[in-house]
Each structure stands twice: as structure tokens, then as C-alpha cells.
Amino acid sequence: MTWVLAAGIGLTLPLLAVWLVHALDSFRTAKWRLSLVCLAWGALAAYPLAALINGVLIPSIGELGVRVLAAPVIEEALKVVILVYLIRQSQFRYFVDGAIYGFSVGIGFAAVENLIYVTSVGADTALSLALLRALSAALMHAMTSAAAGSALGRLRGAYSTPTLIAGLLSAVVLHMLYNTVITMLSGVAYMAAALSIGITGLLVVMVLISSGLRAEKRRFSETLGLQNDISMGERLAVQGIGDGTVEAILHNLRAGLGDETVQDIRQLLIKQANLGILQHNVTRADVSDRLRTAWQDEITALQVEINTLRRRLGIAVDSYLQAVFPARDQVLWSRMQTELAEYDPTGVHTFDLFMRVSELAGAFTVDQLQMMAQRLSEIDIFRHVPMHELENLSRAIEIVEYADGEMLFDQGDDGDAMYLIDGGAITISILDANGVETALRTFTVGQVVGDFAVVDGHPRSARAWAVGDLRVLVLQREVFHMFIRSRPQVIFSILQVLAERARYTTRSVEAALRSISALAHDEQPVLESVPVPPFTATTEIPAVVPVHEALGRVASRLNQPLRDADE
Amino acid sequence: MPMSSNPCADLRRFSLFDGLSEAYLERLRQQTHRQTFEAGTRLFERGDPGGVLMLICRGEVEILLPDAAQHEVVLRVLGDGATLGEFSLLDQRPRSASARALTPLDVLVLERRDFLAFLSSNPLAGLTMMRTLAERIRYTTAYLETLNEAVEHLQAGHADAHLTLVSAPNTPEFADMQALISSFLTLARRFESEEQKKPRDGG
Numbered sequence: 001m002t003w004v005l006a007a008g009i010g011l012t013l014p015l016l017a018v019w020l021v022h023a024l025d026s027f028r029t030a031k032w033r034l035s036l037v038c039l040a041w042g043a044l045a046a047y048p049l050a051a052l053i054n055g056v057l058i059p060s061i062g063e064l065g066v067r068v069l070a071a072p073v074i075e076e077a078l079k080v081v082i083l084v085y086l087i088r089q090s091q092f093r094y095f096v097d098g099a100i101y102g103f104s105v106g107i108g109f110a111a112v113e114n115l116i117y118v119t120s121v122g123a124d125t126a127l128s129l130a131l132l133r134a135l136s137a138a139l140m141h142a143m144t145s146a147a148a149g150s151a152l153g154r155l156r157g158a159y160s161t162p163t164l165i166a167g168l169l170s171a172v173v174l175h176m177l178y179n180t181v182i183t184m185l186s187g188v189a190y191m192a193a194a195l196s197i198g199i200t201g202l203l204v205v206m207v208l209i210s211s212g213l214r215a216e217k218r219r220f221s222e223t224l225g226l227q228n229d230i231s232m233g234e235r236l237a238v239q240g241i242g243d244g245t246v247e248a249i250l251h252n253l254r255a256g257l258g259d260e261t262v263q264d265i266r267q268l269l270i271k272q273a274n275l276g277i278l279q280h281n282v283t284r285a286d287v288s289d290r291l292r293t294a295w296q297d298e299i300t301a302l303q304v305e306i307n308t309l310r311r312r313l314g315i316a317v318d319s320y321l322q323a324v325f326p327a328r329d330q331v332l333w334s335r336m337q338t339e340l341a342e343y344d345p346t347g348v349h350t351f352d353l354f355m356r357v358s359e360l361a362g363a364f365t366v367d368q369l370q371m372m373a374q375r376l377s378e379i380d381i382f383r384h385v386p387m388h389e390l391e392n393l394s395r396a397i398e399i400v401e402y403a404d405g406e407m408l409f410d411q412g413d414d415g416d417a418m419y420l421i422d423g424g425a426i427t428i429s430i431l432d433a434n435g436v437e438t439a440l441r442t443f444t445v446g447q448v449v450g451d452f453a454v455v456d457g458h459p460r461s462a463r464a465w466a467v468g469d470l471r472v473l474v475l476q477r478e479v480f481h482m483f484i485r486s487r488p489q490v491i492f493s494i495l496q497v498l499a500e501r502a503r504y505t506t507r508s509v510e511a512a513l514r515s516i517s518a519l520a521h522d523e524q525p526v527l528e529s530v531p532v533p534p535f536t537a538t539t540e541i542p543a544v545v546p547v548h549e550a551l552g553r554v555a556s557r558l559n560q561p562l563r564d565a566d567e
Numbered sequence: 568m569p570m571s572s573n574p575c576a577d578l579r580r581f582s583l584f585d586g587l588s589e590a591y592l593e594r595l596r597q598q599t600h601r602q603t604f605e606a607g608t609r610l611f612e613r614g615d616p617g618g619v620l621m622l623i624c625r626g627e628v629e630i631l632l633p634d635a636a637q638h639e640v641v642l643r644v645l646g647d648g649a650t651l652g653e654f655s656l657l658d659q660r661p662r663s664a665s666a667r668a669l670t671p672l673d674v675l676v677l678e679r680r681d682f683l684a685f686l687s688s689n690p691l692a693g694l695t696m697m698r699t700l701a702e703r704i705r706y707t708t709a710y711l712e713t714l715n716e717a718v719e720h721l722q723a724g725h726a727d728a729h730l731t732l733v734s735a736p737n738t739p740e741f742a743d744m745q746a747l748i749s750s751f752l753t754l755a756r757r758f759e760s761e762e763q764k765k766p767r768d769g770g
Contacts, residue, residue, distance in 0.1 A: 346690040456701035481694065488686045491693035492657075498700035499583075499657035505707035506654075512714060513746055520753035531663070541704060545711035550718035554754070557722060558761055 003119055006126035010114035013131075014107040014138040034086065035104040041082040042108025042145075050075045050109075051116075067183055072175035079105045079141075080148045080168060087152050102149020106142035114138060136194035140178050143198065144171040174200070246339050249324070261313065265321065268309040270347040272327070273337040274486075275302045277352045285355075287391060288366050294388035351396070351483040360396055369394045372473060375420055379448050380501075380539035381455060384493035396479045402466035408449075413460045415453030416477045421445050424470035428462045442467065448538050454480050455494065500533035501543065512547050519555055575601075575624035575675045581653045585699050591692045598681035603673050610651075610666040617655035617662050618679040623647055626672035631665040644669060656682055717751065721758055 018035065053074050054066050061070060083102055114133045118126050151167025174197070181193040246269070254262045278295050281287075310318045325332065341348040364372070372394035376382050382390060399422070402408060408419065411431055419426065426449050429439045440462060443449055449464060454477045484490050507530045517523075535543040578584050578592050578599075587595070601624070604610065610628065611617070627646050634640045642664060645651065655662065656679055686693045 452701050452705065456698040456705075458701070458705065485690050485694070488683070488690045488693060491690055491697065492683060492686055494697060495657050495693065495700065496659060498697060498704065499654045500660065501704045502700050502707070503654035503658060503660070505704055505711060508711055509707055512711070513750065516754050517746070517750040520750050520757055522757070531660070533658075533660075541708050542712070545708060545715050547711050547715045547718065550715050550722065554718055554722045554758060558758065 002124075002126050006118045006130035007115055009127070010118045010130040010133060011111050013135070014111045014114070014142070017138070017142065018104050018107050034101055038082055038086075038101045038104040039108035039111075042079055042105040042110075042141075043112045044108075046075070046078040046081070046105065047109050047112045050078050064183065068176060068180050072172050072179055075109070075141075076144060076148065076168060076171045076175055079109055079145045080152075080171070083145070083149050083152050098149035098151070098153025099146045100149070102145035102147065102152075103142045105149070106140075106145035107138060109145075110138035110141035113141070132191060132194070136191070136198050137178075139198035140175070140194070144175050147171050147174065246336055247343060257317065261317065264309055264313055265317070266344075267347075268306060268313065268321070269325070269336065270340055270344055271302050271306050271309070272325075273333065273340045274347075274349050275299060275306065276330075276333050277337060277349050277356070278302070280356060281352055285395070286362060286364075286366055287395075288370055288388075291369075291388045291391045294386075294392075345482075346485045349486045351479065351486070352392075354479070354482055355395055360398065364395065364397075372397055375446075375473065378446070378536050378538050379420070379451050380536045380543065381451055381494055381497050383497050383536055385490050386493075389487065389490055393475070393480070393483050396475065396483070398474045398476075400472050400474050402470040402472070404466060404468050404470075406466045406470070408464040408466060408470075408472075409460050411460055411463045415450060415456070415458050415460055418448060418450040418454040418475045418477070418480075419464075420448045420473040420475075422471040422473055425467040426470065426472075427465045427467050429465065430462045437463070443540075446538065449540050451539055452541055453477065455498070497533075497535075501535070504530060504533050504543075505545075508545065508547065512551065515548075515551050515555070519551070519558060575622060575673075577648075578622070580622060580648060580650050581620065582703070583653050583656075583696060583699060586695045587692055591689055591695075594689060595677070595682075595685050595692075598685050599675050599677045601673065602676050603671070604668040606668055606670050606672075608668045608672070610668060610672075611662050613662050613665045615662045617652060617660065619652055620656040620677040620682070621651040622675040623649045623651070624673040624675055626674075627669040628672065629667045629669050631667060639665070714751070721755055 018039065050071070054071050057066050057070050080102075082105055083098065086101065087098070110133075114130060114137070117133060118130045121129055148167045148171040151170070178194070178197045181197060182190055185193050250262050250266060253265065257265075278299050282292055282295050282299070313321075325336065327333075337348060337353055341350045341353055369391050373387055373391040376390045376394060377385070377387060402424075408426065421443060423445060425445075426443045427439055428441045428443070428449070429437050431437050450460075452458065453460070454475060457477055484494070511530050530548075532544055537543065576596070578595055579587075584592065584595065604626075610621070611619075613632070623645060625647060627644055628649070628651065629644055630642045631639045632642050651666065652662075654660070656677065659679075
């Protein structure tokens with residue numbers, strides 16, 4: 001019975017270790033199927049062959065010679081065969097995969113070895129031997145092959161003999177050391193030594209992985225040309241926007257990790273970029289508590305989403321990303337934010353990034369921002385946009401002055417900005433086909449010209465002249481679009497207002513058609529009441545056109561007064 | 568109007584989605600779901616909060632309004648391919664009329680929260696929709712202004728009240744405009760003939 005228990009321990013503890021390693025990896029990089037293949041190889045091919053060869057050699061070099069010199073070499077070589085095969089088949093190109101598959105080979109080998117050992121000793125020592133071997137020999141075997149596997153993984157498909165030999169060598173040396181030590185020692189010293197070598201093996205694997213990650217980061221930095229004595233602005237100028245380094249890395253990862261994982265990584269990087277952008281805002285931007293709180297709320301939400309993604313990606317990928325793109329490297333992240341924004345202008349808060357590097361930042365006091373946000377909220381299309389968003393947007397407003405008689409824009413010009421009048425007035429005039437100019441309307445303080453232009457960029461339908469000393473708050477369409485691109489909620493709130501207006505004008509046309517048709521054909525006209533939207537009146541395009549009134553007067557003259565549907 | 572072989576698949580029946588690429592339309596389609604109603608079912612009531620867009624795949628819907636005596640009157644009947652609630656999806660205004668299934672009904676439904684989900688993942692599609700709506704507002708407002716001006720001329724007694732309109736594109740959506748033009752001309756003629764019958768006021 002103890003043998004069964006011992007055998008059970010000898011087998012299950014190692015298998016538990018494999019499961020643990022995979023659980024840490026969250027099935028994202030290393031595949032279970034390949035792990036089992038490696039396990040099977042270690043158990044059913046490497047071990048029997050090794051046992052056979054070792055047995056053959058014992059007569060010639062003696063048991064000691066086999067244990068200390070020959071066995072390590074033979075066992076490691078046989079274990080690693082499956083890994084070499086897999087890497088030549090491009091089944092793994094990522095060194096952590098290599099570590100995991102190597103781990104599995106070692107465990108498979110050790111599990112069978114444990115079984116043989118345990119069943120060959122007396123019942124009284126079987127249990128303790130099983131336990132000890134599970135924690136020392138099994139781990140040692142796992143770690144040596146993991147070391148070999150991660151060395152192979154670093155090759156990333158480019159097969160190179162020196163690296164392979166280096167990887168094997170480290171595995172062999174470790175194994176030799178272990179075998180020598182346990183042969184020479186006994187009792188507690190033996191156990192201590194066995195366990196510590198197992199742990200050293202673990203450290204070797206970790207060193208291999210982290211040095212690989214450092215090399216990756218060095219390569220990345222070199223590509224970016226980052227040097228400590230150049231300022232960020234110069235760097236950006238020298239590098240140019242979007243030389244695609246992050247994209248190149250993501251592209252390389254796709255082959256080893258798969259599209260879905262790379263998508264998650266991209267999402268993670270974007271959220272981290274936004275986190276950096278917003279944290280910069282919170283510490284550096286001079287804004288109201290209301291806006292600062294809104295940013296902090298968004299930061300908190302982002303952190304939750306980031307953690308979810310990191311858990312989903314697994315420790316292996318996560319530590320890779322942390323090493324290649326360390327969170328504390330502010331310069332690197334500034335560069336990355338810009339590049340990520342290039343490739344995903346709707347995910348990254350491009351507006352806030354722009355505010356950081358443009359001269360517009362910091363031009364206004366908190367009170368001025370609040371005042372401008374209030375003014376913006378009185379413009380019809382911004383009616384449903386939350387105040388803290390308008391305050392953020394206000395940071396990009398420019399205050400411009402025009403002299404009396406100066407032209408702001410001409411008929412036909414690109415509709416590229418919105419003008420909110422702070423002082424003075426603007427007169428709109430149109431030119432007809434003969435070039436005759438007619439003044440249409442004058443807008444005064446508090447009113448806005450071009451609110452729709454900022455939404456759709458429609459060419460100007462009229463000319464605009466400054467009347468008196470004109471002072472305007474200008475919002476550029478490009479900047480506004482940058483702002484809303486990463487804020488779908490704001491887009492929706494603008495769509496709401498536009499839908500209300502479109503509903504009203506469409507229904508007004510339909511109602512006018514019915515009334516005119518009825519009047520034209522001497523029928524009894526009934527006017528459906530068209531509910532007027534609760535517009536704020538500050539809008540360049542008139543919100544209400546009183547066609548109903550004009551038609552009413554025509555109808556009276558025809559002695560057919562229009563009746564409201566509700567009468 | 569030519570009937571599409573599958574009116575249910577064509578989200579472009581909503582002018583709101585004019586200008587969206589096939590890729591965006593496809594993703595939007597994925598947010599919709601089919602619903603069936605038995606004949607006689609009330610789809611929604613006047614004053615309901617709205618927030619649902621419907622495209623009639625098969626069947627007929629009656630749009631109802633109470634008349635002066637509070638009796639429900641059928642304003643119009645919509646059939647295959649007709650759209651309901653386009654603005655209601657966005658503007659959160661209450662339904663302006665009630666709707667009832669005249670026959671067994673098969674509709675494609677898009678709810679506001681699903682539309683918001685689409686918008687969150689595709690903000691650029693939202694920008695396109697903004698442009699579409701803005702264009703519509705510009706166009707219809709300009710039209711109403713010209714109409715207003717023409718009606719003012721007419722009732723002020725100017726002999727040559729003619730409608731100088733921006734040219735209406737020859738699409739079904741703007742059929743209203745063309746009908747408006749011809750009706751107005753008819754009205755203008757009638758008005759002028761009535762005015763001529765009246766005795767002139769003494770000087």
C-alpha cells in the first residue's frame with residue numbers, strides 16, 4: 001500500500017508542477033498539447049533510452065562515472081531532442097514557451113525515474129524518498145530542460161549551433177553538479193544540497209528569461225535611437241512620427257502568440273498609453289476639481305481594465321511586456337503614446353496628447369476654463385455634452401482679435417473653425433452670381449458662427465466680417481475631431497442634438513407639404529403640431545423657421561384658416 | 568421603388584446610416600436582432616420613451632394618432648422595407664404617434680444600448696453620422712427658409728412669387744421636396760386667381 005502511495009506522490013507532485021506552470025501562463029502562449037507531447041517524450045522515450053545507454057556504459061566507466069559524468073550528458077541530450085525538433089518545426093519561437101516545454105520534458109522524465117526508484121526501495125523509505133525526489137530531483141530535471149528550452153526559445157526560429165550548445169551546456173553542468181553533490185553527501189546535507197540545486201536551476205531559468213527580455217528592450221531602444229542627452233522634443237523631431245517600431249514588435253509577436261493575444265496586447269498598450277496621458281493631465285494641467293475628478297475616475301476605470309487584460313494575457317506575456325515597455329520609462333512611453341495614437345486614433349486620447357506638446361496648454365486659468373466651458377454649453381450642438389468634457393475641450397480654445405472690417409473667412413472657404421463672440425460683432429454676407437454682396441445677418445456677443453462647420457466641415461456659405469473691435473474664442477475643427485474621436489459618449493450626445501434638429505426640420509417640411517397641398521387643392525388643411533426641440537438658440541443655422549406663420553396668413557386670405565390638430 | 572430582395576438586410580434604408588462603409592454596416596447589422604409580432608399587437612404608444620429603431624422585413628404597420636374627438640385615426644400604413652424610429656434611436660424624445668401591427672409582423676430591431684456599443688467600438692462611424700445629420704439639417708433648413716420667403720412674397724401680393732430652390736436631388740428621399748414645389752406652384756396660381764376676384768380697396 002505504501003508503494004502505491006509513494007508511486008502516487010512520485011507521479012502526481014511533478015504533474016501538479018506542470019499544471020501550475022501552465023496555470024501561471026493562462027494557456028496563452030504555451031499549448032497544453034505540446035506540453036503533453038514533451039511530457040510523454042520525457043517519460044516514454046528519453047528515460048528508457050537514457051536508462052538503456054547508462055546501463056550499457058556502467059561496465060566500462062563504472063557506476064560513479066556514469067552518474068557524475070555520462071548520465072547528465074546523455075539524459076539532457078535525450079530530453080532536449082524533442083525541443084530541438086519542435087523549434088525546427090517552428091512550434092515555438094518565444095523563450096518562455098521553451099522554458100515551459102522544457103519543464104514538461106524534465107517532469108515527464110523525472111516522474112518515471114521517481115517511479116522506478118521508489119518501487120525499488122524498501123517500503124519504509126519509499127514514501128519519504130518519493131517526497132524528496134519530487135521536490136529535488138524532479139525539479140532539477142525540470143529546471144535543466146527548462147534552461148535548455150528557454151535558450152532554444154531565444155533563437156526564435158533562427159537555428160544557431162553555438163546558442164544551442166550553450167543552452168545544453170548549462171543544463172548539463174547543472175545536472176552534473178547535482179549528481180555529484182548527492183553522490184557525495186548523505187542525510188540532511190544531501191537533502192539540503194538537493195533542494196538548493198533545484199532552486200539554483202530555477203534561478204538560472206529566471207536569469208535566462210530576464211536577460212532575454214533585457215536584450216529585447218535594448219534592441220527596441222536602439223531602434224528608437226534613444227539617448228540620454230537628447231530632449232524629448234528633439235527626439236520626436238529626429239524620429240518623426242510613426243516609424244512603426246511598436247507595430248514591428250507586435251507583428252513579430254503575432255507569429256508566436258496568435259492574433260487574438262496580439263489584439264489584447266494592443267488594447268493593453270493603448271489603455272496604458274491613455275493612463276499615462278491622463279496621469280500627466282492630473283498632475284500638470286491647471287483645471288477645476290470637477291475635471292480633475294472626472295480624469296481620476298477614468299484613470300481608476302482604466303486601471304481595472306488594464307488588470308483584467310494583464311490577467312488574461314498571463315504572467316509570461318505580462319512580464320515580457322513589462323520588461324520591454326517598463327511603466328516607469330516616461331520617455332519611452334511618451335514616444336509610444338504618439339505612435340499608438342497614429343495607428344489607433346480612436347483608442348488613444350490624441351487630443352490630450354496634442355495638448356501636452358502644443359503651445360495651447362496652460363494658457364488659461366481654472367476660472368477662465370470654467371467660463372469658457374459654460375459658454376460652450378450654451379451652444380446648441382454641445383447641449384448634452386457633460387461640463388467636464390467641455391472644460392477639457394476649452395483648453396484648446398484660442399482667443400483671437402480682429403480689427404474692424406477685417407474678413408474672418410470668405411464664401412467657399414473650408415469650414416475649419418467655430419467662432420464664439422466675446423466682444424464686438426460679426427456680419428455675414430453672401431455674394432450672388434454677379435458678385436453683388438448682400439449683408440444677411442449680424443451676430444453679437446454670446447452668439448456663435450460656424451458651430452455646424454466644426455461638426456461637418458461644410459464649405460462656408462457666406463463671408464464673415466469683423467464689426468468693431470472683434471474678440472473671438474476660436475475652436476478648430478481638427479482639434480475638436482481629435483477630442484471626440486476617443487470619446488464615443490460625446491459623439492452620441494452631439495448626435496442626440498442633431499437628431500432632434502433633423503427630426504424637427506424633416507417634420508416641418510412634411511407638415512408644410514401637407515398644408516400647401518391642402519390649400520392648393522381647396523381642401524381642409526389640418527396642421528400637425530411639430531414639437532420644437534428645446535434648443536439653446538445659440539446656433540448659426542436657425543433652429544426654427546416660421547413657415548407655419550406665413551402659411552397661416554396665406555390660408556386666412558383664402559378663407560381657409562389652418563387648424564391645429566389638437567383643436 | 569425597386570424592392571430589394573432582402574429589405575431586412577439593408578440598413579441603408581435609414582438615411583442616418585448613409586455614407587457608412589460596408590464594413591461599418593456589417594458591424595451594425597450584428598447589433599440588430601429579429602422580432603416577430605402577431606397581428607393587432609401594439610408596438611409602442613404615443614409618449615413612450617422610444618430608443619428603438621425598426622426595419623419592417625415582412626408585414627404592415629399602422630401609425631395612429633388621436634383626432635379631435637380622441638378617436639384613433641390611421642395616419643398611414645407602412646409595409647415591407649419601411650423604417651420606424653430613426654430619430655427616436657438618438658434623440659430620446661417620446662414617440663409622436665402609436666404603432667400597431669396590421670398583419671403578422673417580422674422586424675429587424677436595433678436598440679439604443681446596442682447602437683451605443685457599436686459607436687464605442689467605431690467612433691469614426693459616429694463622425695460620419697454627425698456629418699450626415701448636419702447635412703440634412705442644413706439642406707432642410709435652407710429649403711424651409713426659401714419656402715418661407717416665397718410664401719411671404721405670395722401673401723404680400725407680389726405677382727411673381729416663384730420658388731427659387733436649391734436643386735433637389737432626384738432620389739426618393741427628396742420626393743417630398745419636388746411634391747412641395749409643384750404643390751406650391753398650384754397654390755400660387757390659386758392664390759393669385761382668388762386675389763384677382765376680390766374688389767380692390769378704395770384709395
